[in-house]
Amino acid sequence: MQLLTSLIDGLLIGFVYGVAAVGLTLIWGVMSVINLSHGPVMALGMFSTYLLFTNLGVNPYLALIAVAVFGLVLGLVIYAVAVHRVISAPHLSSLLATFAVNMIIIGIGTAVFSTSPHNIDFSLGSIYLGPIILPAARLLAAVAAILFTVLLYLFLYFTRPGKAIRAVANNRMAAELMGIPSAQVLALSFGIGTALAAVAGGLIATFFPFTILSGGPYELKSFVICVLGGLGNPLGALLGGLLLGGLEGLIPTFMPVSWVPVLEFGLFILVLLVKPSGLLGAKT
Amino acid sequence: MKGKGTVMMALAAVLCLVLAGSVQAQAPAAKNVVIGFTASQTGKLNVEGMRQINGLNLWMERVNAAGGVKLADGSVVKFTSKFYDDESNKGRVQEFYTKLINDDKANFLVSPYSSGLTDAAAVIAQQNNRIMITAGAASDSTYKKGFTLVYQTYTPASRYLTGAVDILAKLDPKAKKIAIVHEKDKFSTDVVNDLKQYAEGKGYQIVLFEGYDAGTTDFAPFINKFPKDVDAIMGGGHFADTSTFAKQLHEKGIKPTVVALLVAPPEPKFAELGEAAVGIIGASQWEPAAKYSPEAAKAKNLEWFGPTVAEFVEAYTKKFNEEPSYHSAGGFVAGLLIEKAIAKAGSIDTEKVKAALDAMDIMTFYGHLKFDNTPAAHGLQVGHDMIYIQWQKDPKGALVKEVVWPEEAKTKDVIPMPKKK
Numbered sequence: 001m002q003l004l005t006s007l008i009d010g011l012l013i014g015f016v017y018g019v020a021a022v023g024l025t026l027i028w029g030v031m032s033v034i035n036l037s038h039g040p041v042m043a044l045g046m047f048s049t050y051l052l053f054t055n056l057g058v059n060p061y062l063a064l065i066a067v068a069v070f071g072l073v074l075g076l077v078i079y080a081v082a083v084h085r086v087i088s089a090p091h092l093s094s095l096l097a098t099f100a101v102n103m104i105i106i107g108i109g110t111a112v113f114s115t116s117p118h119n120i121d122f123s124l125g126s127i128y129l130g131p132i133i134l135p136a137a138r139l140l141a142a143v144a145a146i147l148f149t150v151l152l153y154l155f156l157y158f159t160r161p162g163k164a165i166r167a168v169a170n171n172r173m174a175a176e177l178m179g180i181p182s183a184q185v186l187a188l189s190f191g192i193g194t195a196l197a198a199v200a201g202g203l204i205a206t207f208f209p210f211t212i213l214s215g216g217p218y219e220l221k222s223f224v225i226c227v228l229g230g231l232g233n234p235l236g237a238l239l240g241g242l243l244l245g246g247l248e249g250l251i252p253t254f255m256p257v258s259w260v261p262v263l264e265f266g267l268f269i270l271v272l273l274v275k276p277s278g279l280l281g282a283k284t
Numbered sequence: 285m286k287g288k289g290t291v292m293m294a295l296a297a298v299l300c301l302v303l304a305g306s307v308q309a310q311a312p313a314a315k316n317v318v319i320g321f322t323a324s325q326t327g328k329l330n331v332e333g334m335r336q337i338n339g340l341n342l343w344m345e346r347v348n349a350a351g352g353v354k355l356a357d358g359s360v361v362k363f364t365s366k367f368y369d370d371e372s373n374k375g376r377v378q379e380f381y382t383k384l385i386n387d388d389k390a391n392f393l394v395s396p397y398s399s400g401l402t403d404a405a406a407v408i409a410q411q412n413n414r415i416m417i418t419a420g421a422a423s424d425s426t427y428k429k430g431f432t433l434v435y436q437t438y439t440p441a442s443r444y445l446t447g448a449v450d451i452l453a454k455l456d457p458k459a460k461k462i463a464i465v466h467e468k469d470k471f472s473t474d475v476v477n478d479l480k481q482y483a484e485g486k487g488y489q490i491v492l493f494e495g496y497d498a499g500t501t502d503f504a505p506f507i508n509k510f511p512k513d514v515d516a517i518m519g520g521g522h523f524a525d526t527s528t529f530a531k532q533l534h535e536k537g538i539k540p541t542v543v544a545l546l547v548a549p550p551e552p553k554f555a556e557l558g559e560a561a562v563g564i565i566g567a568s569q570w571e572p573a574a575k576y577s578p579e580a581a582k583a584k585n586l587e588w589f590g591p592t593v594a595e596f597v598e599a600y601t602k603k604f605n606e607e608p609s610y611h612s613a614g615g616f617v618a619g620l621l622i623e624k625a626i627a628k629a630g631s632i633d634t635e636k637v638k639a640a641l642d643a644m645d646i647m648t649f650y651g652h653l654k655f656d657n658t659p660a661a662h663g664l665q666v667g668h669d670m671i672y673i674q675w676q677k678d679p680k681g682a683l684v685k686e687v688v689w690p691e692e693a694k695t696k697d698v699i700p701m702p703k704k705k
Binding site for chain 2 (some may be wrong): 006117121209211
């Protein structure tokens, strides 16, 4: 029973990891940019949800819609200011540009919010499934994560802008030759990627306390997940998130919790060595 | 000849009068005693450090306003302070304490805030033959290095949570299983290592003993490991992680008889957890609600010294516009100890004041104070007990922080964690 409870706990949080990683992998897949501002954007998602809830009394789950819009706009701004000019430069340039954005957000965030932990005081209680007790917030977060992933899928496969994103990801030059405005598509992709990061941050804020620095560990997990699932592959990222969450749930039932990162990163290196394209294969 | 003798006698009489007059004129002249310390005015410890200094300054103001301390020779001692900002930096502490002793001629020293900084400062005090009263330094190790002039005001880390085991024994004499989950920093690890030893010594079974990294937010992996019949959960670390731990215990419906956690529960902000806070016990060095009193001292056959709890809280709140924390109380009581020791010794001589401190066994608004006199742990606080608070609900259903342990300080009886409905 302990095994089942731990596995369910891990999988529920794995969905949220998945959403964060889908955002990162989308940006990589479309524009080959490793976005180092992913973590701080997640933290801004946490604070946006917090501020909407605390100051305006907005239900944190409804607030996610506003947070997604905020993430989208923020992504467009980051793209225009920091990424667009270096998009065709070597990877190191975009890496440094997004790292600079990371530092700016953390600096301003620290000045405004300090590094004291904040907490969304919104309790949904627990759900009792026989002997298994699940915090309702985690369950809802998983449902919301699935919802956002489905919306992303529908957007990418059934709308013109979505199809344009996939076309640019596949072959930017060919897409441009077909009349697709690649600059706008790239900006939109970056915006959607950061919107997903902000949403993931908002979901995490509903059950864990956070500071402006809290995005860091999740950004790191997102990188591991992207490699597990295959860089640039959104479905792989979601499954990678579930795999990581499941592992985080199961490993502690057999050994001390401090072994979790050891095994996680061990698996990360193993995947890089044996199947560098990721479990579902990277999109090139 | 006769006339000459009369003149001589008259001169002698005048001289005697003049001398007597000069002695009388000198007697009220106050001696100035310099209390030296470093204050963490900046850096990561600035909040706690400043509260400690506020407490110390309040003591100094009060003792000077009351006319100072009278010595055996009839002279009066008044106090001034000399301090530097140590920037919460261990590297600066030794330099400043050397300067305080050599340049500023500090007679007595008070430690900086935190065990780490105090450890560095204590060496300088001992080397220069100066008495140091430590405040804000709970670690045991400082007092086990052979120092003879360093005296601790805080209950040492080794006894930080042991009272929770006694509370468990009181609430449920049949209880057997304790789970300990703690942050992996030095302070928390020291506390739980001693807690484990104490609990095992009392016959309890430690069913889980695991550490977590600083900044941990997900405690489900630990909570899922607790056996269903666990009687007590103890441990924690700092505010953020400990309050999250308490919240997730509630969400998971884990309600053993006792949940006792470090640092976070005494903070007023802990009440924001709502239902999750009910029944949680926390350890604090001191609380404004503590009921230490001259009557409690009499019952324990101890001498009472200094202001009452209410007087201290009122004076502090009036001066600093905030309720005193245990950091503030620690600073005040460090001064109070110097005052009492000088008064008892009737001197400001280091050896005589040391003897008075060694023999000290008093109760103050801060609780019982007594020092270990053995060479193995000289200066370690052996009289003072942690105060255990518990969040309970008042008749109107509002959360109230009650002092439940020790008996002489309690405001309410301790209750078991309310079981889930």
